[in-house]
Amino acid sequence: GAVVSQHPSRVICKSGTSVKIECRSLDFQATTMFWYRQFPKQSLMLMATSNEGSKATYEQGVEKDKFLINHASLTLSTLTVTSAHPEDSSFYICSAVKTGYNTIYFGEGSWLTVV
Amino acid sequence: DAKTTQPPSMDCAEGRAANLPCNHSTISGNEYVYWYRQIHSQGPQYIIHGLKNNETNEMASLIITEDRKSSTLILPHATLRDTAVYYCIVSALSNFGNEKLTFGTGTRLTIIP
Numbered sequence: 001g002a003v004v005s006q007h008p009s010r011v012i013c014k015s016g017t018s019v020k021i022e023c024r025s026l027d028f029q030a031t032t033m034f035w036y037r038q039f040p041k042q043s044l045m046l047m048a049t050s051n052e053g054s055k056a057t058y059e060q061g062v063e064k065d066k067f068l069i070n071h072a073s074l075t076l077s078t079l080t081v082t083s084a085h086p087e088d089s090s091f092y093i094c095s096a097v098k099t100g101y102n103t104i105y106f107g108e109g110s111w112l113t114v115v
Numbered sequence: 116d117a118k119t120t121q122p123p124s125m126d127c128a129e130g131r132a133a134n135l136p137c138n139h140s141t142i143s144g145n146e147y148v149y150w151y152r153q154i155h156s157q158g159p160q161y162i163i164h165g166l167k168n169n170e171t172n173e174m175a176s177l178i179i180t181e182d183r184k185s186s187t188l189i190l191p192h193a194t195l196r197d198t199a200v201y202y203c204i205v206s207a208l209s210n211f212g213n214e215k216l217t218f219g220t221g222t223r224l225t226i227i228p
Contacts, residue, residue, distance in 0.1 A: 006158075034215055043202075044159070044218040093158045095216070102147060104216055106158035 002028050002098045006107035013084055013114055020080045021110045023094030029074035030096035034104070035067075038091040050077045084114040118142070119203045124223040133190040135222050137203030140184045145207045148179060149216065150188045152199040152224075159202065159218075162188065198226045 003026040013019045023033055031052050036044040048069050049057045056069035068080040077096075081088055095106040120138040127133040139148065147166050151159040163170055163177045165186075170177045176189040190197055202221040 004158075036218075043220050044153075046215060046217060049215055091156070095159075103149075103161060103164060105161055106151070109156070109158040111156075 002096075002101075002103070002105040004094065004096050004105045004107040006092075006094055006110050008110060009108060010111045011113070013112070015085055015114055016083055018080055018082045019084060019112060020078055021092055021094075021112070023077045023079070023096070023107050025075045025096040025098075025105075028096075028098050030077075031074060031099055032097040033071060033077040034095045034097075035069060035077075035079050036093040036095070038093060038109075044093060047079075081112065084112075086114045088112065089114045118205050118217075119219050121201070121203050121219065121222045123220065124225070126225050126227050127190075127193045128227050129195060130192055133193040133197065133224060133226070135188040135190075135201050135203075135224065136185065137188070138185045139203070139205045142183050142205050143207065146205045147207070148177065148183075148186050149204045149206060150175070150177065150201065151204065151216075152197075152201045153221070154196075154199045160199075162201075193224075193226045195226050195228065197224065199224060 005024045007022045033050040035047045038044045046059050047062045050069045050071040052071045052074050058064045071077040091109050093109045095104045097104050147164050149164040150162040153159045163175050165177045179186045200221040200223050202218050204216050
């Protein structure tokens with residue numbers, strides 16, 4: 001199978017600070033990665049599509065200056081939540097497209113709590 | 116917007132086959148049907164996907180109707196660990212990953228001991 005790893009799995013940060021979440025495809029290359037956010041008892045909401053070497057494409061209503069996405073290599077994408085607020089507290093999940101297999105694999109998710 | 120319709124919840128007795136339906140009446144010719152499941156507080160787990168033929172792997176079977184407007188995921192011998200939210204998604208994922216997976220509300224499957 002294909003493995004996608006996220007780090008950290010849980011993070012607590014203070015309001016106004018920034019926090020970075022990493023997403024790595026461990027055993028395959030991923031030209032495209034996706035970032036989702038999930039609030040309790042809700043479905044996953046797509047935030048942005050991250051393509052290696054180019055700017056991310058954000059979904060409507062997602063602030064690109066607040067949620068910075070960098071996809072500098074074929075195995076790593078990062079999501080930085082800038083100037084975090086308590087309402088940014090959520091479960092953030094990344095996924096990566098296994099090229100040539102028409103399949104997306106998901107990371108374990110990262111719980112962010114802003115206090 | 117999600118392009119699929121699933122029942123919000125289902126129960127299944129342990130050891131029995133769990134049959135999860137999904138309607139995707141507006142599916143396009145190049146769109147695959149994907150199934151994922153999410154156990155509480157974890158990332159979604161890939162189960163199976165198909166285009167038009169029925170598919171089977173070590174986890175489940177996927178039955179797609181001939182007109183491709185609906186499908187059924189079958190877990191042949193459900194265990195308590197299969198309790199999860201199951202998502203049916205249609206997408207025209209290509210080798211270039213230009214498409215994306217949009218999640219609906221899924222079916223909350225509860226396996227009853």
